[in-house]
Amino acid sequence: MELRTKDRVAVPLIITLSIVVPVLVLILMYLPQRYNIFGAQSGTFPLFHAVINGSTAILLLAGYYFMRIGDFKRHRNFMITAFVLSAVFLVSYVISKISNDPVPYGGEGSLRYIYFFILITHIVLSAIIVPLVLFTMYRGLTGQYEKHKKIAKWTFPIWLYVAVTGVLVYILMFPYY
Template sequence: MKTTLKKSDHIAIPVIIGLSIAVPIIVLVLMLLPQRYNIFGADTLTFPLFHAILNFATAVLLIIGYFFMSIKKYVQHRNIMIAAFGLSVIFLVSYVLSKISNEPVPYGGEGVLRYVYFFILISHILLSAIIVPLVLFTMYRGLSGQYNKHSKVARWTFPIWLYVAITGVLVFLFMMPYY
């Protein structure tokens, strides 16, 4: 069995590393597009609202998944975490489409809220880039039965992923008046 896992590691690890590098670069490039192409004719609020809903649902699933793991209901834990991963994939695809479709909206808040917003936003962005490889490695290790490695990386993945999901909702709430 260990030989099979090592063979799958030879494929999975380079794919995970490649995606972990490609995703932030693609998002950055799309944010710098000189022109937008609103393929769906969506207004400025549509994508951010959808993203906030996905982030909120992901946060709820992460907490439920953690609960199932804590009571040793591993099948339910796995299923909930796969659902959270699925929502995150939908979020990522939608986020890319939103960057193609809509111009960035500047934050118009002032005073101390401006500093709070930018702290949340910057930490959210930085951890969003970090969470990609963490989630991919955690999912891979869990689904391939490498439970010791899975639990070691999941200790880091869970709080960061939850923070990113929650701050995604907070960023939306801060920005809502400006959409």
């Protein structure tokens, strides 16, 4: 299939997913009733999400390292694995929002402000990262390396920030699960 034809399919699909995913998560956050599909306790999902986020951060750093030294095959493999972990995270996160009520943050003082700054930037950048990752992956996998490089300069630090702050949110919320 010609690249132009692929773009006519992939670009609208990426844009659609970039809108649908954050809207779906937002809707699920405000469900009037929860449906604990797997019978999981409220603390189970956050730990799993923190492990996935931490692993994603490590994979992103490894992928960046291999890109810097010119080992593009390993770079691709690490980045694809980070993408897969992020997809697993997203599915698990959606299930957790359906299953469990939100847990409020109970911290006080300056730690409360730090927590909410981290949380708000994490949430905003989580929505922004969806199209960035999808376009970056698409451009790299279709051999559009110049476009891939241009968007990856934005994608990498934002994706890494989202992964690391996901772990920080878990650590700061740990006493309240």
